[in-house]
Amino acid sequence: xxxxxxxxxxxxxxxxxxxxxxxxxxxxxxxxxxxxxxxxxxxxxxxxxxxxxxxxxxxxxxxxxxxxxxxxxxxxxxxxxxxxxxxxxxxxxxxxxxxxxxxxxxxxxxxxxxxxxxxxxxxxxxxxxxxxxxxxxxxxxxxxxxxxxxxxxxxxxxxxxxxxxxxxxxxxxxxxxxxxxxxxxxxxxxxxxxxxxxxxxxxxxxxxxxxxxxxxxxxxxxxxxxxxxxxxxxxxxxxxxxxxxxxxxxxxxxxxxxxxxxxxxxxxxxxxxxxxxxxxxxxxxxxxxxxxxxxxxxxxxxxxxxxxxxxxxxxxxxxxxxxxxxxxxxxxxxxxxxxxxxxxxxxxxxxxxxxxxxxxxxxxxxxxxxxxxxxxxxxxxxxxxxxxxxxxxxxxxxxxxx
Numbered sequence: 001x002x003x004x005x006x007x008x009x010x011x012x013x014x015x016x017x018x019x020x021x022x023x024x025x026x027x028x029x030x031x032x033x034x035x036x037x038x039x040x041x042x043x044x045x046x047x048x049x050x051x052x053x054x055x056x057x058x059x060x061x062x063x064x065x066x067x068x069x070x071x072x073x074x075x076x077x078x079x080x081x082x083x084x085x086x087x088x089x090x091x092x093x094x095x096x097x098x099x100x101x102x103x104x105x106x107x108x109x110x111x112x113x114x115x116x117x118x119x120x121x122x123x124x125x126x127x128x129x130x131x132x133x134x135x136x137x138x139x140x141x142x143x144x145x146x147x148x149x150x151x152x153x154x155x156x157x158x159x160x161x162x163x164x165x166x167x168x169x170x171x172x173x174x175x176x177x178x179x180x181x182x183x184x185x186x187x188x189x190x191x192x193x194x195x196x197x198x199x200x201x202x203x204x205x206x207x208x209x210x211x212x213x214x215x216x217x218x219x220x221x222x223x224x225x226x227x228x229x230x231x232x233x234x235x236x237x238x239x240x241x242x243x244x245x246x247x248x249x250x251x252x253x254x255x256x257x258x259x260x261x262x263x264x265x266x267x268x269x270x271x272x273x274x275x276x277x278x279x280x281x282x283x284x285x286x287x288x289x290x291x292x293x294x295x296x297x298x299x300x301x302x303x304x305x306x307x308x309x310x311x312x313x314x315x316x317x318x319x320x321x322x323x324x325x326x327x328x329x330x331x332x333x334x335x336x337x338x339x340x341x342x343x344x345x346x347x348x349x350x351x352x353x354x355x356x357x358x359x360x361x362x363x364x365x366x367x368x369x370x371x372x373x374x375x376x377x378x379x380x381x382x383x384x385x386x387x388x389x390x391x392x393x394x395x396x397x398x399x400x401x402x
Contacts, residue, residue: 094129144332150226171199173225253346
């Protein structure tokens with residue numbers, strides 16, 4: 001049984017004759033177009049044209065139609081019979097992500113470009129994948145948006161009843177970000193995420209020993225967690241920088257420069273998200289940094305106010321990997337004019353005032369919990385209690401005053 005079907009015919013214009021008629025131009029501005037030939041393309045239940053973007057004619061007369069719906073290129077012979085496809089949706093070899101339909105066809109090779117700058121090369125006759133070439137698709141080669149995943153790793157000694165606390169804090173400290181950039185400015189914004197997803201809360205009884213250990217863990221977490229960073233803005237050519245930090249329900253705004261790092265570029269190279277990357281190591285004022293940057297994205301930006309390298313930082317490790325940022329997607333292209341703005345949210349304070357606040361908040365918190373243990377004999381603490389409450393200590397129901 002023939003399972004082939006035909007949706008309403010899709011006419012393909014193979015030839016046009018332009019006719020100019022004296023005196024007719026005044027009545028009918030522009031040339032008249034006369035259709036010389038049309039062709040109905042065969043479609044099946046599995047292979048059909050959902051969003052045609054462009055038509056290419058191969059030297060042997062076969063037709064290649066780029067389809068934005070399936071993110072593939074459908075191949076037909078000169079009679080309109082479907083003979084196969086080139087590529088498909090995905091991020092692997094020969095696959096397209098945000099397919100734009102731009103391409104070319106020669107006797108030896110067919111190339112098609114997606115909107116992330118990957119030019120996939122195929123044999124136009126067999127559909128075999130020949131390789132990939134990176135192409136600059138941004139308006140100026142230096143604009144776009146990069147998505148990052150972040151993580152924090154805590155190396156803090158915990159008593160047995162608090163053994164699960166570091167894992168909970170690490171889960172709550174990891175957040176996704178988007179970095180928008182142009183040749184002269186960048187803005188990194190934390191995205192909404194499910195805090196602590198997949199990690200059960202840690203519960204323990206509050207005692208002098210457990211509260212002291214909890215204080216050490218919280219001090220380390222507040223010092224290194226990426227999730228405290230709400231926004232990070234770098235102004236014209238790195239001349240100014242602003243970051244917005246969230247501590248609990250309090251938001252602060254700090255105007256400061258980019259992180260000064262003395263970089264050493266190594267001879268180590270690799271590939272990340274299809275980009276050639278080079279390893280660099282550096283010394284900041286009080287910590288070490290390792291970065292992998294992409295020279296093919298020729299801007300000196302990176303996550304969390306780090307930069308200063310001859311290419312965008314796609315992977316960053318701070319304090320020997322205690323805090324990391326890893327690019328998960330790169331989309332090059334023009335950025336909307338009003339997308340990168342100087343942050344205005346939060347209470348304006350200095351870096352020194354912020355550090356002083358962090359140094360005081362954990363002792364104050366632990367002190368309040370310790371006061372509860374003086375009033376009640378049984379106080380339970382929960383780390384990762386609910387979506388917006390990292391820590392909660394409360395009297396166990398049925399407990400009596402001392």
